[in-house]
Amino acid sequence: xxxxxxxxxxxxxxxxxxxxxxxxxxxxxxxxxxxxxxxxxxxxxxxxxxxxxxxxxxxxxxxxxxxxxxxxxxxxxxxxxxxxxxxxxxxxxxxxxxxxxxxxxxxxxxxxxxxxxxxxxxxxxxxxxxxxxxxxxxxxxxxxxxxxxxxxxxxxxxxxxxxxxxxxxxxxxxxxxxxxxxxxxxxxxxxxxxxxxxxxxxxxxxxxxxxxxxxxxxxxxxxxxxxxxxxxxxxxxxxxxxxxxxxxxxxxxxxxxxxxxxxxxxxxxxxxxxxxxxxxxxxxxxxxxxxxxxxxxxxxxxxxxxxxxxxxxxxxxxxxxxxxxxxxxxxxxxxxxxxxxxxxxxxxxxxxxxxxxxxxxxxxxxxxxxxxxxxxxxxxxxxxxxxxxxxxxxxxxxxxxxxxxx
Numbered sequence: 001x002x003x004x005x006x007x008x009x010x011x012x013x014x015x016x017x018x019x020x021x022x023x024x025x026x027x028x029x030x031x032x033x034x035x036x037x038x039x040x041x042x043x044x045x046x047x048x049x050x051x052x053x054x055x056x057x058x059x060x061x062x063x064x065x066x067x068x069x070x071x072x073x074x075x076x077x078x079x080x081x082x083x084x085x086x087x088x089x090x091x092x093x094x095x096x097x098x099x100x101x102x103x104x105x106x107x108x109x110x111x112x113x114x115x116x117x118x119x120x121x122x123x124x125x126x127x128x129x130x131x132x133x134x135x136x137x138x139x140x141x142x143x144x145x146x147x148x149x150x151x152x153x154x155x156x157x158x159x160x161x162x163x164x165x166x167x168x169x170x171x172x173x174x175x176x177x178x179x180x181x182x183x184x185x186x187x188x189x190x191x192x193x194x195x196x197x198x199x200x201x202x203x204x205x206x207x208x209x210x211x212x213x214x215x216x217x218x219x220x221x222x223x224x225x226x227x228x229x230x231x232x233x234x235x236x237x238x239x240x241x242x243x244x245x246x247x248x249x250x251x252x253x254x255x256x257x258x259x260x261x262x263x264x265x266x267x268x269x270x271x272x273x274x275x276x277x278x279x280x281x282x283x284x285x286x287x288x289x290x291x292x293x294x295x296x297x298x299x300x301x302x303x304x305x306x307x308x309x310x311x312x313x314x315x316x317x318x319x320x321x322x323x324x325x326x327x328x329x330x331x332x333x334x335x336x337x338x339x340x341x342x343x344x345x346x347x348x349x350x351x352x353x354x355x356x357x358x359x360x361x362x363x364x365x366x367x368x369x370x371x372x373x374x375x376x377x378x379x380x381x382x383x384x385x386x387x388x389x390x391x392x393x394x395x396x397x398x399x400x401x402x403x404x405x406x
Contacts, residue, residue, distance in 0.1 A: 010318045013310045016302040017325030023195035023303070024328040027335035034199045034339050036259040037156040037171050046076030047138035047158055050222075052128035054121060055095065056085040056386050058145035063098035068149040070102055078154065081132050084109040085124045088387070106131070113388075118235045120388045121215070125231040125240075137222050144216045146266055147173060153263040157219050160258055164203075167224035167253035168245055170213045171260030174341055176267040181275060183356045184363045185370075186268065187337060189214075194336040203256040208246035212257045215241030216266045224253050238282040238390065261341050276370065281385045283374035293375060297368050304329050304364035326361070333357035 051069060055062045062082065069080050082105065084092040092109050099105040108131065114123035125142055132140055139158060143149075153171075161169040177186045193199075193212050202210040218241060233247045234240040245255045269275035287296040307325025310318050337353045356363070377383050383390040 006318070009310065009314070010321070012302055013306055013314070013318050013321050013325065016304075016307045017321050017328065019299075019303045020307060020325045020328035020332065024332040024335070026198060027191075027195045027332040027339070030194045030199050031335040031338045034194075034259050035160075035203065035256070036261060037153070037160060037263045039152060040155050040159045047162070048077045048079075048135070049074065049139045049141060049154060049158060050079045050081060050132035050135065050137040051141045051143055051154070052125065052132055053080065053082045053143055053145055054085055054124035054128060055082055055087065055091050055145040056120065056124070057087045057089050057091060059087070059089040059091045059094045062091060062145040063094050065143065065145055065147055065149065066095060066098035066105065068151075068153075070105070071151045072149070072154045073151050074154040074158070076158070078104060079132070079135065079137070080105045081128055082107045083124055083128050085120065085127075086111045086113070119238065119240065119390065120385065122231045122235050122237065122240045126235075129225070129230050133222065133226065139219060140222045140225055141217070141219045142215070144266065146268065147216050148265045150263045153260075156263055157217075160256075161219055161221065164256050165254065166256045167221050167248045168213065168255040169219045170241075170245070170255070170257050171217055171219075171264050172212075172214055172257060172340065173216050173260050173264040173266040174262075176265055178267065178270065179272070181272050181366070182267075182269060183352055184359060185275060185279070185366055187333065187340070187353075187356060188363055188367055190340045191333060191336040194339055195332045199257055203254075206249055206252065206254075208249040211242065211245040211249050211255050213241045213245040213255065216268075217260065217264050218244070224248060227251065228253075238285045259339060276373070277385065279370045280374035280377050281383050281390055283371050284378040284383070286371075290375070293371060297371060300364050300368055305361055308361045329360050330357045333360050 053062065053065060066080070066082065069078075072078060080099075082095045082099070084095060084107070092107070095107045099107055110124075110127060114120050118126075128142070129140060139161065141154070141157075157169060157171055160166075160171075172190065175186045175189055177183050197210060197212075199212070202212065228244075228247050228251055231240065231244065234243040237243040248255050269278050284293075287293040303325075307322040307329070310322025311326050312322075314322050334353065334357045337357065341349075374383075381389075
């Protein structure tokens, strides 16, 4: 390599190392100061709560969640509504068996496809909200069918929602994984924001760009949810969870993120095909078009791929700089994992977490591949989720709103 090339490589490696160091500092701060759900005592809010569960092809998971909800220790009124959203398996029968006549649980079914301009998830949530809001609850919650809840999860969540006077409270679920590819990719969900923003500061901000949310568990003040039009405000969004949080902030309503460790957990995908389908359905929209996607991939390469490459094949100062950058990224991953799990793990879990953190360059490479795959599939109109196409033409949400109200 020429001296000019060596200098360019060194400067790029140094840039990546500095940025990796900053991400490590951010992750350390969140590991130390990120707010968390906590056990509640007497005298906590007893709001009327309705929990909405959209379920499509969730025969094996929805009974477990219903069982968790039946065991909740929440002292206020709690109602649960399960929507079988056109499932092709035995989701409806499984949900009814799990409800077992519990008067607090309503199981309904629809075979209607989403209206034009609506994604399946947003449409299902709207249907659930239309039913749930009829009883004028104080709090409305949307929980994915593959989520698991501790007995005091609802009580702890309502307490934090009211303590912070928030319109939306999202307890980030512990992301469980089983296969190798899950261990490599799933931690990136939390890592992406734990390494790039301070959660305590973001929670105090009104800026939509600093909002973070996870659609696996979203708890809303029911009045604020109604005021923005509910999921109608994000009807066509492929990332409706994040966009509804941004909509609330644009309407000067507070949204907060806390760690749900010990209370809320979820295993999203159980195979590479499902994981690929799940990520590619929304990654295309994450960076604002082709230019934004290109810049994001360059950033990932410079910060998380170049330093370890320089540590392996570089020489002198460049190699040492690359080693520092690689270790900074590993540190960021480890701290992110601690924030997500609240530091609770046995020896086997710690070993898996450490191995996945050390393999962070592999994770970054898989992520870049998924981003490119998502852009390709979007361009070819090949995106789908649970047998529903996602590239269908969308219409303006304001137009949709005026039409549905006629």
